[in-house]
Amino acid sequence: MHKNHGIGYAEYERNLDKRLDIEQEREKEYQKSLEVSNEMERKIL
Secondary structure, eight states: HHHSSOOOHHHHHHOOOHHHHHHHHHHHHHHHHHHHHHHHHHHHO
């Protein structure tokens, strides 16, 4: 948690604003990974 987001799990648990920021960042990363995956799949097929 600390390596990827700069805060520890305890702080993540306590601070709702930071938790929401991290979860939004995770969602963006997830959507980007889906786009990359879909692009690779189109190129292969």
